[in-house]
Amino acid sequence: MATQTVQALVEGGKATAAPPLGPQLGPLGVNIGQIVAEINKKTAVFNGMQVPVKIKVDADTKAFEIIIGTPPASGLIKKEANLEKGSGKAKHEMVADILIEQVIKIAKMKETATLGKSLKEKVKEIIGTCQSMGILVEGKPAKETLRDIEAGLFDEEIRLEKIELTAEELAKLEEEKKKLAEELAKRKAEFEKVAKEIIAQMAGKARGEIKAKLTQAGVPDDMIKELLPVEGAAAAGEAKPAAGAAPAAEAKKEAAKKEEKKR
Numbered sequence: 384m385a386t387q388t389v390q391a392l393v394e395g396g397k398a399t400a401a402p403p404l405g406p407q408l409g410p411l412g413v414n415i416g417q418i419v420a421e422i423n424k425k426t427a428v429f430n431g432m433q434v435p436v437k438i439k440v441d442a443d444t445k446a447f448e449i450i451i452g453t454p455p456a457s458g459l460i461k462k463e464a465n466l467e468k469g470s471g472k473a474k475h476e477m478v479a480d481i482l483i484e485q486v487i488k489i490a491k492m493k494e495t496a497t498l499g500k501s502l503k504e505k506v507k508e509i510i511g512t513c514q515s516m517g518i519l520v521e522g523k524p525a526k527e528t529l530r531d532i533e534a535g536l537f538d539e540e541i542r543l544e545k546i547e548l549t550a551e552e553l554a555k556l557e558e559e560k561k562k563l564a565e566e567l568a569k570r571k572a573e574f575e576k577v578a579k580e581i582i583a584q585m586a587g588k589a590r591g592e593i594k595a596k597l598t599q600a601g602v603p604d605d606m607i608k609e610l611l612p613v614e615g616a617a618a619a620g621e622a623k624p625a626a627g628a629a630p631a632a633e634a635k636k637e638a639a640k641k642e643e644k645k646r
């Protein structure tokens with residue numbers, strides 16, 4: 384039995400007979416509309432995301448099998464949290480909050496791509512990814528929520544595979560995200576003010592000394608790099624030849640040539 388395979392990336396729930404699927408499926412003599420409809424049914428949960436799909440077609444019977452891949456866990460988390468990107472400093476800066484129901488939903492989506500044997504273990508894997516992205520779970524740092532999971536606090540939700548949220552819960556999460564963004568902006572402004580004051584007070588001192596003072600004050604490394612002048616920049620400027628130096632050297636060479644001719 385000869386089998387041909389077609390692979391493509393499609394938008395969840397919105398695949399069409401247009402490229403990339405149509406041109407690849409057409410020569411195989413299958414019912415493209417039927418395949419597209421089934422793909423959309425299976426990928427509806429990934430609405431707005433690019434999803435890898437694989438279609439295996441029996442060359443003789445035209446029977447087909449559709450295998451749906453899943454986006455990375457980080458992509459699913461960002462979608463649930465309504466974020467464009469995670470935190471660049473996950474240990475210190477939290478950018479969003481999600482609930483256990485959303486974690487369970489993602490764990491179920493990734494059930495064939497995670498290492499955990501039980502849904503509870505898969506949930507813990509997803510929470511671990513939240514930790515690396517600076518995303519709270521149930522209003523707490525991911526490490527604390529993992530301890531709650533171990534203590535059995537969410538056993539009932541996991542057993543029931545609860546994944547639905549009320550409109551009120553979703554609105555509350557959006558408010559929490561706004562609050563986190565405001566706190567982040569406020570903290571950044573405070574650090575920037577402290578950094579500029581320290582740099583002004585220590586003007587003329589070695590860069591390493593100023594940097595140590597900034598680090599001691601808790602100023603983030605990326606802000607230090609942005610605000611602290613590069614050591615030696617001024618000295619490099621001073622090392623440039625003074626105006627008129629080059630012409631003087633040229634004049635000296637010309638005089639030497641003339642003297643040589645006289646000889």
